[in-house]
Amino acid sequence: MRPFFDLLKKIIQTGVGKTRFLMAAVGLGIAMLLILIAIQAHTNFSQLLYSSKNQNETADFLVINKTITNAMMGQSAKSIFTPEEIANIRKQPFVQAFGLVTSSQYKVVIQAPGDLHFATDMFFEAVPDSFLDVKNEDWKWNEGDRTIPIILPNDFLNLYNFGFSLSQDLPQISQETVKALPLQVNISNNQVSDQYMGHVVGFSDRISSFLVPASFMAWANQKYGTTTAVGTSRVIIKTPDPSNPTLVKFLEDNGYTTNQDKLKFSKTRMIVQTIVSVVGFFGLILLCFALLVFSMFIQLVIASCKREIQLLVILGTAPQQLQRYLLKQFVPLYIVVGLLSLLLVAVLQYWTATILAAHQMLISPWPGVLVFAGMTLVLALVYVVNWLTVKKYVNNI
Amino acid sequence: MQIQLNHLMPIPLQDKLQQRSSDIWNREVTFQQGSFVKIKAPSGTGKTTLIHYLYHIRYDYTGQVAVNGQPWPSYSKNDIASMRQQEVSVIFQDLRLFEQLTARENIVLKNVMQGKPYYPPEKIADMAARLNVSHILEQSGRTLSYGERQRIAIIRALVQPFQWLLMDEPFSHLDEENTQRAAALIAEECKARNAGFILTDLDNDQHFAYDVHYHL
Structure with missing residues (x-):
């Protein structure tokens, strides 16, 4: 051609x-x-x-709860997730794993032993073990055990050491010391009150709550629970990418909130x-x-x-x-x-x-x-x- | 390749042609492959029109022009192009050379259109020499005289394969000597291909040994 x-x-x-x-x-x-x-x-x-x-491992755990607004104050039922809402969160594409945060339905008072003169009202929560960032073989509880393993939030110890203790002229405490302290745990409802030993097994950066094993929580709620089971107001999810804009949008659309710092990449x-x-x-x-x-x-x-x-x-x-x-x-x-x-x-x-x-x-x-x-x-x-x-x-x- | 006319009738000339008899118009005519056909026609009886119908560049007729048993309109554009490259060649009355090409380029265009050159350059030079146009081969088509263009158009029509050669007053601007030379060359090329031709002209002539004569 x-x-x-x-x-x-x-x-x-x-x-x-x-x-x-x-x-x-x-x-x-x-x-x-x-x-x-x-x-x-x-x-x-x-x-x-x-x-x-x-x-930078991006997979992250987010504890999600409803935003407490002025209108909701005093009506704790409004902060509870309905089964439909839970199912909806569970089926979102960005949710890799899903767990409920169970809260205690009884009163808890913790006392430090000896002359430390430390006592505080408290609460417990429990999450499935796979969501924990603390791995410890003491983290188990069987019916009949008098010792309850506890996980504290890292922030809590920091607040005490660098805020409270300095201003009150109290000694600062190391993580090891806290773990070694035998705590006295009083669990009560309006009728009975029992004493247990508390043993701090670790400190969590991930979940800002006082955690006990799920097995203990189930047993104790059954035994001391005052009301019929209350619903869940906090859930925990594992997501591969917390900066995912659809996740942020989902939270906003539904009036949910979580640790905002983790969403900053978004x-x-x-x-x-x-x-x-x-x-x-x-x-x-x-x-x-x-x-x-x-x-x-x-x-x-x-x-x-x-x-x-x-x-x-x-x-x-x-x-x-x-x-x-x-x-x-x-x-x-x-x-x-x-x-x-x-x-x-x-x-x-x-x-x-x-x-x-x-x-x-x-x-x-x-x-x-x-x-x-x-x-x-x-x-x-x-x-x-x-x-x-x-x-x-x-x-x- | 067989060409058949089935009651072919040009629409613009219909009224005029119905008043006179014709060997071609409104008849069944079959042109046998390899035959030399002369069609004699007075001016205004549709000579050029017939050539254009046969070559399928005018379509304002009733009846049919069938090529190999199929009417022209049943062929695709690419089929028609391929037939014009391989089976049918033409010398138009108005010659139709490209003015922006030289005389040689106008010839070569048809020589290479189907891909590989059909004739080597020496053969083209030889044909040009026989028709006395060697000296103008490098001139632009624009500067050629009508007689020179006519001879270039004749050579252009002969440098491709064909089974039928259509000619519309091909010697109108040539002197007697050049007409003889051109006719001899055309006859030779047709014989070499076993091809026939259809030639239209105004008068009788002895340029070829015609097999068939028609009056348009």
């Missing part, structure tokens, strides 16, 4: 409106660049969040995602315009050579030959534009990776597979649109 195409080059002048065509090519380049950058930014962000190289992530989407969106808009200009250019070329093309067809040139020839005039430029954009993205990615590496944030120095896929897709789209345009106008002649 070469000698024939060489002659076609002299007959079909593609020089008409060449500047317009080149500008459209530049537009295509920018569009492609924006789209590829958006894709790559997305890839980078997921790498930063989820890649094992970046060490905002950053939303902002980045919005920016990336806007960039990608502009890329797509620009791509549409580039496609439009290409189509108009093809139309112009064909219209300006209408007589020549008619004569070629009369002499026996197949519409297919003309289509192939015309596409050959445009497509190489698209491929060059695509490769240039890819190269630019690769350079940008390498540069970004170098900068981030200095901050211990590791991303791949190469553009991701999605970028290549994106480029192929955009080029395929441009090709198909061009092909359809050429086909349409050549066949109309």
Whole structure:
């Protein structure tokens, strides 16, 4: 076909409106660049969040409760999750594991032994063992045991050591000492009162509550419980990604609340995602315009050579030959534009990776597979649109 | 390739043609492959129109032009293109050369249209020499005289494979000597391919050993 195409080059002048065509090519380049950058930014962000190289284990445990508003004060029933609400939380896609926080239905008073003169009213809660961040072999209770293992919140000890004890001129206590202290636990309801030994087995950063084994809680609620079982007002979930915006939205929509600190990534992530989407969106808009200009250019070329093309067809040139020839005039430029954009993205990615590496944030120095896929897709789209345009106008002649 | 006419009648000439008899219009005619056909016609009886119907670039007729048993409109655009590259060639009365190409390029265009060159460059040079147009091969189509264009159009029609050659007053602007040379070349090329031709002209002539004569 070469000698024939060489002659076609002299007959079909593609020089008409060449500047317009080149500008459209530049537009295509920018569009492609924006789209590829958006894709790559997305890839980078997921790498930063989820890649094992970046060490920050994102799976986290969240204790969720209803927000207490002024209107709800004094009506504790309103803070209780209904079975439907619990089922709804349980089936959310971001919930990896789900547990109920059971609270005690009896009065608890804890006393320190000897002359420490320390006594306080208290409560207990229990969660399934798999949600605990304290692993201790003493963490078990069987019916008949007089010693109850207890897990305290780390914050509680800190409050005492750095707030309370200093202001009251009391001694600060180490974790070891607390664990060694035999505590006297009085459990009572309106009729009976029993004494147990309390033994602190660990301190939890995860759950801000006074925890006892679930087996003890079940037994004690049965034995001392004053009312019929009250509902659950706190639940604990394990989620792979607490910055997941759908999780944050779910909590907001339902009036639930949790430790806000754990959700702080979510905002950053939303902002980045919005920016990336806007960039990608502009890329797509620009791509549409580039496609439009290409189509108009093809139309112009064909219209300006209408007589020549008619004569070629009369002499026996197949519409297919003309289509192939015309596409050959445009497509190489698209491929060059695509490769240039890819190269630019690769350079940008390498540069970004170098900068981030200095901050211990590791991303791949190469553009991701999605970028290549994106480029192929955009080029395929441009090709198909061009092909359809050429086909349409050549066949109309 | 067989060409058949089934009651072919040009719509614009209908009234005029119904008042006179014709060997072609409104009749069943079959052109046998390989035969040299002469169609003689006075001006205004639809000579060029007939050639355009046969070559399928005009469609304003009633009746049918059937090629290999199928009417022209049943062929796709790509099929028709392939037939014009392989089976049927044409010399138009108005020649239809590309002005932006040189004389040689106009010839080569048809020589390479189907892919591989049909004739080597020496053969084209040889044909040009026989028709006395060697010296103008590198000139742009725009600058050629009508007689020169006519000879280039003849050579262009001969550098492709064909079974039928359609000619519309192919020698109208050639002197007697050049007409003889051109006719000899055409006859030779047709024989070499076992091909036939359909030639339309105003008068009787002895340029070819015609197998069939028709009056339009």
